[in-house]
Amino acid sequence: MGVIGCGGIFRSLHAPYYEVTDRARIVAVADVREENARQAAERFGADPYTDYRELLARDDVDGVDVCVHPRPHREICVAAARAGKHILVEKPMCVNVAEADAMIQAAREANVRLQVAYMQRWNPAYQKLKELLEDGTLGRPFLVYGVEIGWFPPTHPWLFKKEESGGMMIEQAIHTVDAWVLALRAGGPRLCRG
Numbered sequence: 001m002g003v004i005g006c007g008g009i010f011r012s013l014h015a016p017y018y019e020v021t022d023r024a025r026i027v028a029v030a031d032v033r034e035e036n037a038r039q040a041a042e043r044f045g046a047d048p049y050t051d052y053r054e055l056l057a058r059d060d061v062d063g064v065d066v067c068v069h070p071r072p073h074r075e076i077c078v079a080a081a082r083a084g085k086h087i088l089v090e091k092p093m094c095v096n097v098a099e100a101d102a103m104i105q106a107a108r109e110a111n112v113r114l115q116v117a118y119m120q121r122w123n124p125a126y127q128k129l130k131e132l133l134e135d136g137t138l139g140r141p142f143l144v145y146g147v148e149i150g151w152f153p154p155t156h157p158w159l160f161k162k163e164e165s166g167g168m169m170i171e172q173a174i175h176t177v178d179a180w181v182l183a184l185r186a187g188g189p190r191l192c193r194g
Contacts, residue, residue, distance in 0.1 A: 002061040004052040004076055005068035006031040006040035009090055030055040056083040074099035081106035086113045092174045120175045
């Protein structure tokens with residue numbers, strides 16, 4: 001694996017899983033901040049880069065884990081697909097539907113896998129809820145309600161800029177939206193127009 005973006009989301013949420021699995025090995029990392037790349041490289045015994053394109057040029061990288069902020073997701077993922085790399089991209093997928101369509105098309109054309117890191121799909125509570133919806137135990141729900149509550153310091157200035165993050169609905173509430181989509185697919189309520 002190659003990791004593109006070695007900041008907080010990688011260090012706190014992705015890196016620990018690479019440390020406990022024998023199914024993937026990080027061989028290269030890239031970050032525009034040389035110090036971030038160097039620290040991640042030391043942690044995993046990988047080669048550091050400040051330009052992700054150099055990482056994509058490596059033959060020993062089968063897939064990439066894209067852990068940068070949303071604005072460059074489309075550019076990086078399209079380049080990764082064209083380089084023949086499978087892609088795991090941190091949520092949100094990108095900042096708008098047109099970018100998502102471009103990423104999907106690039107992955108299809110290159111015959112590589114593209115997955116967005118919607119981790120809640122593997123949450124046992126969500127999986128049980130999906131099972132209960134699919135087997136009819138809950139009947140047909142008429143309302144799905146979700147709440148995102150939390151506070152964090154504004155340490156990432158891009159987070160609050162729609163053109164950089166897609167907006168707070170896309171950046172932070174995307175896990176709830178994803179759960180709604182799963183509920184709809186599992187036989188839950190239908191969206192109404194009106």
